[in-house]
Amino acid sequence: MSTPETISLKSRQLINFCRTLTLDGDISDEDAWELGNFLNENPECCDEWPGDELASLLSKIFANGSVAEYELKQLASKLGSIEKKAFKIFNKEQIADSIESFSPYDCILPSIPTVVSIKSDSNPDESYSVDLSVSSCSCSDWYGARRHFQPNSLNRCCKQVAYALHKIKKGSEYPEWLQRLIDECRHSKKGLNPKARWTMVLVKNSPVIVSSGTGDWINVYAHYDGYFSKFGYNLKEQRWSYGMRPYYSATIKAALGIQ
Numbered sequence: 001m002s003t004p005e006t007i008s009l010k011s012r013q014l015i016n017f018c019r020t021l022t023l024d025g026d027i028s029d030e031d032a033w034e035l036g037n038f039l040n041e042n043p044e045c046c047d048e049w050p051g052d053e054l055a056s057l058l059s060k061i062f063a064n065g066s067v068a069e070y071e072l073k074q075l076a077s078k079l080g081s082i083e084k085k086a087f088k089i090f091n092k093e094q095i096a097d098s099i100e101s102f103s104p105y106d107c108i109l110p111s112i113p114t115v116v117s118i119k120s121d122s123n124p125d126e127s128y129s130v131d132l133s134v135s136s137c138s139c140s141d142w143y144g145a146r147r148h149f150q151p152n153s154l155n156r157c158c159k160q161v162a163y164a165l166h167k168i169k170k171g172s173e174y175p176e177w178l179q180r181l182i183d184e185c186r187h188s189k190k191g192l193n194p195k196a197r198w199t200m201v202l203v204k205n206s207p208v209i210v211s212s213g214t215g216d217w218i219n220v221y222a223h224y225d226g227y228f229s230k231f232g233y234n235l236k237e238q239r240w241s242y243g244m245r246p247y248y249s250a251t252i253k254a255a256l257g258i259q
């Protein structure tokens with residue numbers, strides 16, 4: 001079977017899953033079942049390397065309903081060869097990542113002339129007043145940590161500002177990057193980090209959002225295989241979390257002035 005030049009996000013997730021299985025250096029029949037479950041839950045992984053090879057091996061292993069010792073050895077050796085190939089591909093990507101053009105871009109909240117009342121999550125009798133023309137809120141988080149930022153700066157986005165932006169959307173669409181940040185606030189029930197420095201660059205006309213300045217890790221939100229995904233980069237160790245990098249990672253680093 002042929003090995004691809006690059007590895008898609010879904011297959012990277014599969015490879016990461018394989019890594020967690022091999023961490024203890026031993027493959028048990030429980031590991032084999034877990035891997036089988038992962039492939040069942042993510043059938044799209046089986047259409048390409050390495051999911052196709054794993055699926056065909058596992059279907060042989062599970063054919064008689066039990067897992068023999070020699071079959072576990074086959075699986076361990078298959079996982080070892082997948083890891084070696086993946087490492088080679090990741091390394092090649094690193095070399096092939098040329099610097100593309102980029103430009104800084106305004107990364108601010110929209111100014112919408114309306115005041116929205118948002119109920120407190122913890123106390124339904126309490127509500128906060130959000131003025132979306134300047135992204136202000138009557139909550140203590142906003143008053144304590146966000147009021148000194150420029151109107152419409154992302155640092156002003158407390159939980160209620162995000163909720164208010166979501167509430168008044170009514171069919172009008174926000175840019176995808178903003179929707180991604182609003183969704184994250186809604187899921188985590190937290191505002192955007194007020195201590196982070198939020199920047200946006202356009203790489204090949206595609207927005208990349210970066211939050212930095214809060215420690216060794218920076219967060220990078222960028223398009224990846226059809227989704228606006230979140231990546232982590234460690235400045236001190238100069239590595240991407242799990243080895244997973246956005247496209248044009250060298251350009252993103254150049255735009256941010258980091259190694």
Ligand SMILES: [Zn+2]
Pocket residue numbers: 128137138139140141142158159160161
């Ligand atoms: Zn608030």
